[in-house]
Amino acid sequence: MPLTEDAAPKADGVYLxxxxxxxxxxxxxxxFRRGGVRRVCLVDLGLSPRRTVRLLAECGLGLHDVDDVxxxxxxxxxxxxxWGRPARRGEARGEAMIPRHVRVRVHERHASAAARAGVPAHLVVPFACGPSGGGVFEIQHDLGGATVWPVLTAHDALGSVAYRIEHHGSDGAATLGFxxxxxxxxxxxxxxxxGVDTMAIESNYCRAMQLASDRPEVLKHRIMGGAGHLSNDESAAAVREISPRTRAVLLHLSRQCNTPEAAQRAHDAGPCGVVVTSQHTPTPWLRIGASSSEKARLHPTVCIGSRGLFDGVTAA
Ligand SMILES: [Zn+2]
Known part of the structure; x- marks a missing residue:
């Protein structure tokens, strides 16, 4: 049985x-939970199937519970x-790992990459959007609708997709940026x-650590040149502009050129509480669009992987 703090929340609402x-x-x-109905969406499949299954099991979830990716x-x-390899001889690529009912949402310009990665074509649901957004689609129709506004970012040649997700639940709208x-x-x-409730955003590197690192200059340039990743300061400046109502969740910290403390420090003067994510430890369940009394309790800063882990955290 999952530990209490790891178990998927039972109350209505949206959780990350x-x-x-x-x-x-x-x-x-x-x-997404509403009226006793639960829907599960994964953002990215960047862990091995085995590890993903284990981490989902800690929450009382399985791959069969996943509706969308x-x-x-x-x-x-x-x-x-x-995820795109056959588990047993004779099985089609990917079918054994990603359940047949899952919709894998892929930007149309990533469709070739999805095919190369072995995502079964019949699972792929393509969408389109540009650097200013311009696309919108619905997931979880039967739960009052979560509307997803994708936007294409400047990462490498094909870009990555960032998502604004808005869910209209029984206690009002909840909005997440990822x-x-x-x-x-x-x-x-x-x-x-x-103005989203929660903004999950990368805070990849400390500029001073990046410059001082022994990484090849070409790699530093790739990361810092505007088509790689955001520094802690760039991330903090973005969060100040976005001004999330509840919290910022700091993603994708560089192991070599960042620390949880440095990322947190850069965001200290920001407009909201901060949760620092980790490569090794899942965050608690973070409720998106909490009521104002819950927001007050959620505000303490949480640094996963540092001392005082989970001190003052309201998981759900
Ligand atoms: Zn990455």
């Missing part, structure tokens, strides 16, 4: 749990290759996410 985030693999769970892009840390591997922050991106 980042299972892991970083260059060694990314996967998050979005849970939102893929940000197909770099190996966001889509683990063995943006990782951004490259750079544009005005359109800020506008896309302004």
């Amino acid at each position: 749990r980042v299972l892991a985030s970083g260059s060694a693999g990314n996967c998050s769970v979005l849970l 939102l893929v940000t892009h197909f770099d190996a840390d966001h889509y683990y290759e063995s 943006a990782t591997d951004l490259g750079r922050v544009t005005d359109a991106l800020l506008e896309h996410f302004r």
Whole structure:
């Protein structure tokens, strides 16, 4: 049985749990609950199937509970290759690992990458959007609707997709922004996410640590040149503009060129509480769009992987 704090919440609402985030693999769970009905959406499949199954099981969930997968892009840390491999001889690629009922939401310009990664074609539900958004689709229709506004970011040649997800539940709307591997922050991106309840956003590197690292110059340039990742300061500036109503969740910290403390420090003067994610330890379940009394309790800063883990955290 899962530990109480790990178990998927039973109360109505929308919840986010980042299972892991970083260059060694990314996967998050979005849970929608309304009127006793539960729907589960994963953001990225960047962990091995075995580890994903184990981390879901700690919450009392299984792959069969997953309804949708939102893929940000197909770099190996966001889509683990063995999701597309047959588990047994004779099985079609990927069918054994991703249940047949799951809709894998993929930007149309990532469709070739999805095919190369072995995502079964009949699971892929393509969508379109540009750097200013322009696309919208619905998931979880039968739960009052979660509306998803994707926006294409400047990461590498094909970009990654950031998502604004709005759910209309029994206690009002709850809005989540989820943006990782951004490259750079544009005005359109800020506008896309302004005023969400919770903003999950990458805070990849400390600029001083990056410059001082022994990484090849070409790699530093790729990361810092506007088509790689956001520094802690760039991430904090974006969060100040977006001004989330409840909290920021800091994603994809570099193992070599960042620390949870440095990322947190950069965000200290921000407009909301901060949760720092980890490559190794899942976050608690974070309720999106909590009531105002809950918001007051949620505000303490949480640094996963540091001393005082979960002190003052309201998980759900
Ligand atoms: Zn990444």
